[in-house]
Amino acid sequence: MITPRRAARANGRIAVALRIVSAILTGSLVTLGVASTFVAARLARRVVTPAARLADTRILSLDTAAQTITLSRNPDTSLPGRYGLFTSGTENYLKLGTVLAETDTAVTRKLLTHIDGDARLDADAAFSGWYFDRPEQLQLPFTNEVIGTAIGPCPAWLFPAAEDTGRWVIQIHGRGSARSEALRAVPVFHDLGYTSLAVSYRNDGEAPRSKQGTYTLGATEWRDVDAAVSFAIRRGAREIILMGWSMGGQIALQLDLNSAHRERIVGLILESPAIDWSEVLRYQAGLLHVPKPVISFAIGALSSDWGAPVRGPGERIPLDRLDIVSRADELKHPMLVLHSDEDGFVPSGGSHALALARPDLVTLEVFNTARHTKLWNYDQERWSRAITDWVEALDVKTAAGAGS
Structure with missing residues (x-):
């Protein structure tokens, strides 16, 4: 038989548990709201803030004898046609020609800008549709x-x-x-x-x-x-x-x-x-x-x-x-x-x-x-x-x- 005292104790424990659950849920919602606001702010500011050109590919190898360059593959670097490539090092912009070879992870293209044998290029690069840069x-x-x-x-x-x-x-x-x-x-x-x-x-x-x-x-x-x-x-x-x-x-x-x-x-x-x-x-x-x-x-x-x-x-x-x-x-x-x-x-x-x-x-x-x-x-x-x-x-x- 459940006595009134036992029932009161049980109800008290339930009330404490509900307050704990409520606090957890409230905290989670606040955390979620803060996180959502942060993400929204990042997204909004990204849209309107002018930014430096971001690298979207990597130079995997450079063959100055054959005048070819191998880039990491992405939907742009594997496209047929003529393009440009923003680089850093001894060159800051290269013209690229046709795709000569490709794998699941890499694309080799003809260089249309002549590169000397002592050229040194950083790995990070940005693929471009400009082609002409001057x-x-x-x-x-x-x-x-x-x-x-x-x-x-x-x-x-x-x-x-x-x-x-x-x-x-x-x-x-x-x-x-x-x-x-x-x-x-x-x-x-x-x-x-x-x-x-x-x-x-x-x-x-x-x-x-x-x-x-x-x-x-x-x-x-x-x-x-x-x-x-x-x-x-x-x-x-x-x-x-x-x-x-x-x-x-x-x-x-x-x-x-x-x-x-x-x-x-x-x-x-x-x-x-x-x-x-x-x-x-x-x-x-x-x-x-x-x-x-x-x-x-x-x-x-x-x-x-x-x-x-x-x-x-x-x-x-x-x-x-x-x-x-x-x-x-x-x-x-x-x-x-x-x-x-x-x-x-x-x-x-x-x-x-x-x-x-x-x-x-x-x-x-x-x-x-x-x-x-x-x-x-x-x-x-x-x-x-x-x-x-x-x-x-x-x-x-x-x-x-x-x-x-």
Whole structure:
């Protein structure tokens, strides 16, 4: 028989046990919340903070007699085509040619930059789609220019057309990149009779640093490129194409939506563009196996006033304004979008959605196998032909419109 005293003792023990369990659960939830906030803060700050180029491969061997290099294998280093490699040691940049041999862990490629026998390279390296890293390598006339912007002078390279046609292309590099990214496109436009202006913008390592020193993913950077549009107009540009890679594509789209010089813009070319940053951030965080609630928290911190303690010194990013699919009705100019379904960094879903939303404006050229901003490298002939055909058709349409 259970006496009242025994029942009271049992209830007391149960109450103590429940308090212990409650304390453990509360502590676990607090720990989980702190950990989630920490991860979200790391994710948010990683997105907006300009960073040095990170090594993504290793040099396993260098054969200067055969002029070959062996790299650790990853989805980029095993691609066919021509690429670049950021290195350190006696060389800081190499041009790479075709794949000569490969295993499950290594890829041997032809060196297109001659390396002397006494060369010494550090193992860590970064694979690149730039290929050309200096304007002199194009063997085309160019001048160094300075674009005056609200944050200070932004350097640019100007490649004049052989004859002044009044047609310009302004080329906009992507996040964590620089003007050299655009050099691949200059010969194509030179053949088409266009003057090319490869620009820089705030916080890219060449242009001035903003007060916060962080990216806004196109929300403010477009103003620096708009100053380049004004520069081009003062130099005689009558028709301007905007061409952007990755985040540069978003910058071009923000120009198309916001520039006071929209009447001079006749078209856009977007390569591997970030059409909707929320989609891009969810995709990239998924690659890092970040839990979905943490991703949502990080995105909220980036775009909200309350998120300042999480995202750090950067200003709020209006991600709704950077969702171009939702703003597709506001677009006015034809555009060519080049994107690989196997991009691996910026998913092509936004490009497909934009093409569906505005089939009257968007021509979508879909690649396979090629990786992010490396479409020229993977298939230079197709990439160049797609741009040439589109620009020639645009020129005909623009000329017809001007004559009507």
